[in-house]
Amino acid sequence: MKPISLTVNGGKYEVLVEPRTQLAEVLRDKLHLTGTHLGCEQGVCGACTVIVDGKPVRSCIAYAGSCDGAVVETVEGFAGDPVMDDLRDAFSRHHALQCGFCTPGMIITARDIVHRLDVADEKQIRHELSGNLCRCTGYMGIVAAIADVIAKHKDGLAVTTKSETAAPESSAAPITPFEIAPEYVIDGAGSSVHAASGISIEDGWTTIARSFTLDHALDDVWAHFEELRAVARCLPGAEIDDIDGDRFVGNMVIKFGPINARFAGEGSRKSDVADRTGLVHGMGKDTSGQSNVRGELAYKIAQADDEQQTRIDLQTRFQIQGILAQFNRKELVESFADIIMRQFVSNCDTELSGDELGKERNLSFITVIVQIIRSKFRELMRRS
Template identity: 45%
Template structure:
């Protein structure tokens, strides 16, 4: 595994990846930048084109580790770019897009043409854009859009830059290598002992991204009521191990230390069984009876990763002896399991998962109140998210046909 640090759309981005990981997967799976599309994965179709140090680059055949310390700009990073803005308007006007799958790569390559070519003919533009394939438009609208933007910019006195600001020799992203001298330490060396091994292990640790820069992909709220006093429920939430045991498929790897805990949660989605291993930090405020759980985890088998932030508030319920718990959930899911991450389905599945959590919570609290020895075993130990998703889809289809035929 290698730790790669890049500047992506003006912000630092770092992740620990396999050496064979190409730049497109690095951006999509670790940075959630899905505007970079993957098509042929052979550098032919151009759908994955982005900018590395200002140069259009096929990200599906570029190793992420080869771009260490490079500046990468994806289509998301061109929101405020003047040329890209003009191209988006021109593509819309000239009907230069249909399905849109090739459009991110088209915009990046077209921007380079507008930047470099002074007064290209239609033939020149077609040659320059020949590395970007489109299966819908026939290219006529695309060529007209590019030619129109070039004509408009030259008319405003904006000259072309023939070299396109290319100042680094060699493959895109390769201009950041640090040369070694005769007295420099060689890149590969034999371990001198345990201290050397420990030092290299410390250096291999991934650089964490600042929490302030992370925003959840999807956020929603849930709430539930339990038939127990608010003080009892709040005290129970203070025991991380007990709370984890109420969540089907979750377990801790050890005792929490200063609010920091390691553990895993097993999720079954049809034939796919994933086990997310990760860490979480837990905070509580006794004055307001609120808390947060911030964590991240990864399943090695499916190469899926998730990061989430859960906030909860415990307050008296509508009746004596009852407690209302409000929960807000924000998460980001990447990798193979992201195909099950549509917010509507996730909310329905999360609702049923919370219902199972409440059943286990009620059973444990009742066990305590009755003064029985030992810990109460959970009522529900595992949920199959695949069957949940199927039931959700079936329920929605049933509602659709009921409304279609005027039935309830």
């Protein structure tokens, strides 16, 4: 807990806050200013909008600790503020509220609009209001109320001039053809992240297939895949705690941007030496208990055209349930799975070459790129 000082609606307050305390909590639970409403608590609905140091912000995603010393105004404040008085009148006159839940945030955003704009164009008001959701009014009354107040104050208030929409000058005289200077030419092909395709999402199951070629003999690669611990060592984030025959217990850390989840679970592996195919199956719970994942890694190992090379076909299938499932957006998952599979194959190559994997197996992507270049494996495109 750390003490912070706030000036709220003109009054000075000292409050103790935890690092995770949001400004909205301080206002509502400590200062009892319950006019500020909490709707979605994820920065989408706008009900919690308050003014901090002159600017509207979302108090549900503003940590109180970072507002130390700030001047805050909530819907309870604005005593004697002429724009706020007019907005209250106009909201009432135009029936700009029904249940009233969104109104505190709406009216604070409205005041900011009146202060920043001096034109009462409906389209622009709606654009500016897009961060505040109202489920009753259809916005008609709200837009009309704001338009009224803008019209009334247009000559004395706007702090910035009419927010110029800096339109490109496409009506200017025609441009002359030219060749792009060589230093500005970038090979577009290199910029594609997921050129190799093959992803589908059906019934919550995501399937991604990739093929790689390794510069190692078939038998060596197969032996490597037969050893469960070796496979786990090469799979970024995976760790095996215990093996009993074909069954194992372990966990897997998934890092994706700010998301960092640890799944603990169990699984099994079957392999067929005649076909040189195998299937690892696993299921786990994220240790914070909010998501479940089931997954399969199927592999097929075959002689490549070149005798010294081995082709690996990998197919990953998984299903996520719970909070992390909302990140199961096809294109994001593909970009992520690509990174994991490339790391996996690159790690296999390192081990097969007799090198030890770096201690930090949660490799940064750039290390992987370097490894990929070094290990000279060639990726085959496989299109679905």
